[in-house]
Amino acid sequence: MKSFRSSMIPLALRIALGAVFIYAAIPKIADPVTFAGSVAAYQILPYFWSYVTAAVLPFLELTCGLLLILGVRVRSGALIIGALNVVFMAALSAAMIRGLDIDCGCFRPDGPKTAPWVALVRDAFFLAMTASVLRYERVRAR
Amino acid sequence: MTQKNWLKTSLEIAVIVFASALFGIAWNRTLLADAWRGAPAGQAAPRQSAPGSQQVEALPMPIALAQVKELHDSGQAVLVDARSAASFAKEHIAGARSLPLEEATRQATPQLTGVAKDAIIIAYCNGFSCHDSMDLGKLLIKAGYASVYVFEGGLPEWRDGGYPTTGGKQ
Known part of the structure; x- marks a missing residue:
């Protein structure tokens, strides 16, 4: 039972x-x-680069999400997700420091507004999840 | 982790990032080309409207504060306030004209008197939590205006930037 649980959690x-x-x-x-x-x-990127980010970032999120679900190249996918979370947290912190009253744009772009500090806490939680996935992956690879 | 493993992981990460970037750019090539040229909103990233409809709905392009200020100062754009007439009277971006979303919706194909169909129009309202400017932008595109942008930061971002507003009437 214990081993079943310990294999199911990761x-x-x-x-x-x-x-x-x-x-x-x-x-x-x-x-x-x-x-x-x-x-x-x-207000971090120049105008055109906001579009490049909007074009590329969702596909990177989708690819990494699929890799994690399928259990393929998990370490690489999780490392990218971890790096994305760090970037998101840096951007959210910058927005909070500058007092920008903006929606985080994390999920549905036209959805209800999420304050930067709420998104920051959520991203910290996802970062912790990523660290756990990487840790389990390292144990599994031994 | 051995050096070999790190190299393998780094290579995998590079491939994943490169492939995703390539696919994302290819998927959004029209939008990116339009954004690069600063092309009219109507041509960018059209998306399908309600199921069953054959129409493709065109969306206004978002525009950032710096560009709004530049177009405002050079007199190249017409700023349209999508908020209520009362809010407009209280405070609005200097030089903007009022077209409340409610009134535009009533008109169905709203017309801006004295504004050419190919003029640059920037709709705004009360910032990112307000969607009236986007809805007004869509109506203006439907009405035949070719270069419609939405300034999603709206009046709050403009005011925070220290740029001129007028109003004060109740």
Whole structure:
């Protein structure tokens, strides 16, 4: 029973994290213009690069989410997701420091507004999940 | 982890990032080309409207504060306030004109008197939590205006930037 539980927890974590990133990617792929607006709201990237980010980022999230769910190249997928979370947290922190009253643009670009600090806490949780996935992956690879 | 493993992981990461970027750019090539040229909103990233409809709905392009300021100062754009007439009277971006979403919806194909169909129009409202400017932008595109943008930061971002507003009437 114990071994069943200890094998199920890493699997559940990996699938949950993958599902979150797929869930985040799909609305952005469907509506890149609105997502570009969310990226532009952070006032970090030049105008055109907001569009490049809006074009590329959702596909990176989707690919990594699929890799985690399928259990293929898990370490690479999780490392990218971890790096994305760090970037998201840096951008959210910058928005908070500058006092920008913006929607985080994390999931549905046209959905209800999520304050940057809420998104920051959520991203910290996802980062912890990523660290767990990487840890289990390292144990499994031994 | 051995050096060989690190190399393998780094290579995998590079391939994943490169493939995703390539696919994303290819998928959104029209949008990116339009954004690069600063092309009219109507041509960018059209998306399918309600199921059963054969129409493809065109969306206004988002535009950032710096570009709005530049177009405002050079007089190249017409700024349209999508908020209520009362909010407009209280405070609005200097030089903007009022077209409340409610009124535009009533008109179905809203017309801006004295504004050419190919003029650059920037719709705004109360910031990112307000969707009236996007809805007004869609109506203006439907009405035949070719270069419609949405300034999603709206009046709050403009005011925070220290740029001029007018109003004060109740």
